[in-house]
Amino acid sequence: MSDRSLILDTLRRAPGVLLVEPGPDLVMQDELHDRARAERERRGLPGTHPYLGWHAQADGFDRSGALAGPQRVYFGGDRAAVARALSLLEPHGFAVLGGRSDTEVFVLRRDAAPDRAEPALADAWRVRLEVLGDERSGPVPLRDGEEPLLHELLTRPALRGLLAPAARALRLRGALTGADLDSVLSPEGLDALDDSGEEASALVAHALEADHPRARAAATVLAELGRADSRVLNRWKDPAALRSARAAALEGRDVATYLDLVAAEGGDPVNAAVALAEDIGAAGGEQAQARVQEAAVRLVARFGGSTRVHALAALGDARVPLGLRVVIADHWTRTPVTVEGLRASWSSSPHRGSAAEPPPDALEATAAWPDAVDGVRAAAGLPPHPGFDPEHRLGRDTALELREAVLARHLDGLRAALARPDLSEPALAVLLELLHGAGALRPEEDLAPFARTWRKRLFVKPDTYTYAPPAVVTYAAALAASGAGAADRVVGSVLGDKRQWSLPVRLLLLGAVDRGRDADLEAEAALIPHAHGGAKGAQAAAHALSLVRSRLRGTPPVAAACASLLEAPERPPFVRRGFATAAVALAEGGSGLSAHLFRQGSARALDAALRVAGDPDLPERARRRVLDLAEESGVPDHPGHARPVRVHADEVARLRAVREQVRAGLGD
Numbered sequence: 001m002s003d004r005s006l007i008l009d010t011l012r013r014a015p016g017v018l019l020v021e022p023g024p025d026l027v028m029q030d031e032l033h034d035r036a037r038a039e040r041e042r043r044g045l046p047g048t049h050p051y052l053g054w055h056a057q058a059d060g061f062d063r064s065g066a067l068a069g070p071q072r073v074y075f076g077g078d079r080a081a082v083a084r085a086l087s088l089l090e091p092h093g094f095a096v097l098g099g100r101s102d103t104e105v106f107v108l109r110r111d112a113a114p115d116r117a118e119p120a121l122a123d124a125w126r127v128r129l130e131v132l133g134d135e136r137s138g139p140v141p142l143r144d145g146e147e148p149l150l151h152e153l154l155t156r157p158a159l160r161g162l163l164a165p166a167a168r169a170l171r172l173r174g175a176l177t178g179a180d181l182d183s184v185l186s187p188e189g190l191d192a193l194d195d196s197g198e199e200a201s202a203l204v205a206h207a208l209e210a211d212h213p214r215a216r217a218a219a220t221v222l223a224e225l226g227r228a229d230s231r232v233l234n235r236w237k238d239p240a241a242l243r244s245a246r247a248a249a250l251e252g253r254d255v256a257t258y259l260d261l262v263a264a265e266g267g268d269p270v271n272a273a274v275a276l277a278e279d280i281g282a283a284g285g286e287q288a289q290a291r292v293q294e295a296a297v298r299l300v301a302r303f304g305g306s307t308r309v310h311a312l313a314a315l316g317d318a319r320v321p322l323g324l325r326v327v328i329a330d331h332w333t334r335t336p337v338t339v340e341g342l343r344a345s346w347s348s349s350p351h352r353g354s355a356a357e358p359p360p361d362a363l364e365a366t367a368a369w370p371d372a373v374d375g376v377r378a379a380a381g382l383p384p385h386p387g388f389d390p391e392h393r394l395g396r397d398t399a400l401e402l403r404e405a406v407l408a409r410h411l412d413g414l415r416a417a418l419a420r421p422d423l424s425e426p427a428l429a430v431l432l433e434l435l436h437g438a439g440a441l442r443p444e445e446d447l448a449p450f451a452r453t454w455r456k457r458l459f460v461k462p463d464t465y466t467y468a469p470p471a472v473v474t475y476a477a478a479l480a481a482s483g484a485g486a487a488d489r490v491v492g493s494v495l496g497d498k499r500q501w502s503l504p505v506r507l508l509l510l511g512a513v514d515r516g517r518d519a520d521l522e523a524e525a526a527l528i529p530h531a532h533g534g535a536k537g538a539q540a541a542a543h544a545l546s547l548v549r550s551r552l553r554g555t556p557p558v559a560a561a562c563a564s565l566l567e568a569p570e571r572p573p574f575v576r577r578g579f580a581t582a583a584v585a586l587a588e589g590g591s592g593l594s595a596h597l598f599r600q601g602s603a604r605a606l607d608a609a610l611r612v613a614g615d616p617d618l619p620e621r622a623r624r625r626v627l628d629l630a631e632e633s634g635v636p637d638h639p640g641h642a643r644p645v646r647v648h649a650d651e652v653a654r655l656r657a658v659r660e661q662v663r664a665g666l667g668d
Contacts, residue, residue: 002065006092007108011052014085017077018045020053025536027464029055030597032074037632038574050077052085052106060108067094070134073106075099082106095131095140109134113143117152119159129165132172139172147175154183160192164199171206181207185214190221198229205231230257249276250283252291255298270319273299277324296327308332309365315372326380329373334389335398335644338405342366344648348639370409383416390417390427393465397644399430400467401604403590407438418446426466428458433468436478437590443482450475451486459494461501469512469594470505477512477593487513504540511544512593520548532568532575542568542578543595546586557586558612562622580625584609598629601643606633606655614662624666630659 001009011019020026020036036051052075054060060071075082079102086096086106099106112127131140142150153159153166167184170176176184183189184203193200204222207215219236222228223244233241233248234257242265245258255276259269277295280288299320303310311332315325346358357363374384387410388395399406407414417423418431435441450458458471468474472494479487491513495506507530510523527548530541546561553560565579585595587608599605609630613623634641636656639649647655 002061003067003110004061004065007067007071007089007094010088010092011085014088016050016081017085018043018049018051020051022054022056022059024056026053026055027057028597029058029074030600031055033076034574034577034597036076038572038577041573042571048077050079050081050085051075052082067108067110070097071108073108075106097131097134097140107134114149115145117149117156117159119156122159122162125153125159125162126165129162129169132169133165135172142173147173150175151177151180154180154189157188160188163189163192164195164203167203168199171203176203176206178210178212181210181212181214185212185218190218200227201229201232204228205235208232208235226251230254233257233261246276249295250280250291252280252287252294255294256301259298259302268319269302270299270317273302274319274321274324277327278321281323292324293327293331296324296331299324300328300332307362307365308337308369309361312365312369312372315376322376322380325376326382329376329385330389333369333373333385333387334392335395336387336402336406337366337369338402339363339366340405340648341402341645344651345646347649348642348646348652374413384410384413386410386413386417386431390423390431393426394644396426396430397467399434400590401602401645403434403437407434407440411440415440415442415446419449424463425458425460425471426463426468429462429466429468429471429474432471432474432478433591433593436474436481437592441478441482443479443484447475447478447482447484454490455493459497459502459505462505467596467599469508469591473505473508473512473593474591476509477591480513491515500536504537507537507540507544508594509544511547514551517552520552523548524552531564531578538575539578539581539595539597542575543582543585543593546579546582547592557592558583558615559618561586562612562618562626565622565625566619576625577629580622580629583612583622583626584629587612598632599643600632600634601641602633603635603642603645603647603651603655606630606635607658609633610655610658610662614658614665616665620666627662627666630662 008019018036018039020032020039026032026035032053032055036053040047040049040051052073054071054073058072060067060069062068073086079099083096083099083106086108089108090096093111095109095111097107097109098104109131110127111131112124114121114124114128134140150166150170153162163184167176167180170180184193185207193203200222204215204218208219216236216238219228219232219238220240222232223240226247228244228248233245233254242261245254245261249255249258259273262272263269273295277292280291280295297306300306300311300314303313311328314320314328342358342362370387377383377385387406388399390396414431414435418428418435432441435446441447454472454475458475462470476487476490476494479490491509494509497506507527510527524545527541527545530537531545542564546564547557549564550557550560555563561579561583565576565583568575568579570576581598582595584598584605586592588604609626612618613627613630615623635647636652636659639647639652
């Protein structure tokens with residue numbers, strides 16, 4: 001029996017927990033939790049029943065079913081019950097790590113129990129040392145008699161390949177002795193550490209701290225190899241440290257350490273950071289941009305910290321050249337910057353004390369930031385900033401959550417960003433959604449440039465983590481809304497595609513574009529099997545069917561989604577959930593062209609769900625199903641879990657009160 005079969009069989013039989021069967025259809029972590037809720041409902045289990053499992057992207061098994069690395073295990077419900085279930089695997093040779101809190105995943109690893117420091121047991125020691133070197137749940141306790149064996153491993157020439165992990169196991173437990181360091185820092189020991197990554201620096205830093213006689217020579221060796229990190233450089237106390245630190249900083253490593261050493265030598269760390277960035281840029285290479293950005297981030301820290309207050313000070317400092325100011329401006333605008341967002345974060349911060357408002361300098365810097373950024377960009381001959389980094393996932397998610405604020409301040413920047421030829425499909429999808437949802441896409445200036453490139457740039461496999469309609473769907477809908485003749489060609493080309501990944505895109509397009517009553521009747525017939533079948537594309541089909549029926553029946557889209565929910569089969573339950581999710585997305589605002597999973601950390605999604613559930617003009621049974629979605633939100637009861645942005649305490653209180661009103665209105 002393979003590791004995979006053994007683990008799954010054991011967990012299926014574990015009492016008191018539900019195993020969410022892993023498989024290729026569970027792509028995202030959210031889908032795992034959604035499947036667990038659906039399974040609890042299908043089996044008639046309580047809503048708090050504990051469950052565990054993992055999604056495809058977290059799978060730790062090889063093709064033979066052997067556990068090839070750490071297997072992350074996600075869970076919900078009673079953590080102790082999940083821990084008890086996982087402990088059933090320990091007699092089968094697995095170690096259970098992690099799970100120290102309700103938000104920390106468990107981790108499964110292969111374990112072994114070698115009882116002698118002999119070459120014949122080298123493979124077993126490799127397995128055991130992987131467990132002993134894993135810090136996910138703090139250092140795993142050593143077994144009786146295990147520490148002497150670890151010390152012995154360091155002295156055995158035939159086991160040099162185990163020196164680094166054995167030394168790490170002892171270091172993590174504060175058990176390294178002077179004799180151990182003699183072995184580790186000997187020429188043969190340093191050779192054995194050659195492929196040990198960060199552990200070599202950790203061990204040399206430990207030796208420097210202990211003032212071991214071989215430590216400084218070992219630090220010199222690491223520095224010559226370019227592998228001395230901040231732990232070594234800060235403890236070395238040698239003139240060569242500054243040279244080594246700059247060499248590392250040129251590669252984007254330990255820039256802060258280099259600037260610290262410059263300051264300690266009496267130099268100007270700001271000028272040093274500027275010179276470093278210029279040298280990195282001049283050298284070029286694939287990593288140059290990331291390394292310049294790292295230098296810029298560390299430069300800002302020299303103004304007293306790493307907040308926007310300090311970044312604003314850097315933007316106004318004459319020592320910082322214009323190009324580097326642009327880098328700083330872009331880095332501190334990866335997510336939308338608003339005074340309201342700062343106040344919301346402050347209201348839920350555990351560090352605010354009794355202060356009701358953020359510090360005045362933080363408010364002033366936040367208010368001044370957008371104009372300062374656009375001013376720097378204008379001076380550099382660049383267009384206005386879109387208000388977020390379109391290639392940054394959190395930036396995209398936040399821009400969609402705060403779409404009104406982003407559009408009000410950054411309309412010109414959004415249009416300029418859409419014209420960039422280097423953006424990916426997820427970035428373009430969000431920009432198109434923001435602009436089309438506000439009716440702000442201009443046919444000639446914004447849409448026409450895609451006439452020759454839309455197939456390669458917009459009609460590609462969408463990113464499953466982007467909460468916006470696929471770019472080509474929004475593009476086609478915008479063309480149709482503008483009356484452009486190209487709309488029919490784009491729609492026809494997409495609908496004629498046969499690739500499997502494009503099925504949800506094709507389904508969404510049937511709802512997104514009004515091609516007349518006859519076409520909508522055909523679309524309705526085509527969409528029903530997908531929406532009711534619960535297979536691939538079911539959510540896209542449910543959303544599109546709601547839009548098609550809205551046009552056919554002359555009812556608002558939200559009402560059409562609720563009516564479709566009641567017309568859908570009750571089993572499997574996630575079919576009706578798809579229509580409830582569509583109703584919420586349609587109530588959120590924006591283009592309303594698609595819906596992803598209900599975003600449990602989003603105040604915007606919760607507000608929309610409560611408005612639908614509280615609408616007396618909608619069918620009560622549909623409203624109850626939407627309220628079930630709203631109940632999954634963590635915002636009212638766990639506001640610290642709000643994502644992608646924090647929610648102001650006043651807004652949390654309002655949402656909590658509205659939820660109670662809706663519950664009361666529905667008799668719950």
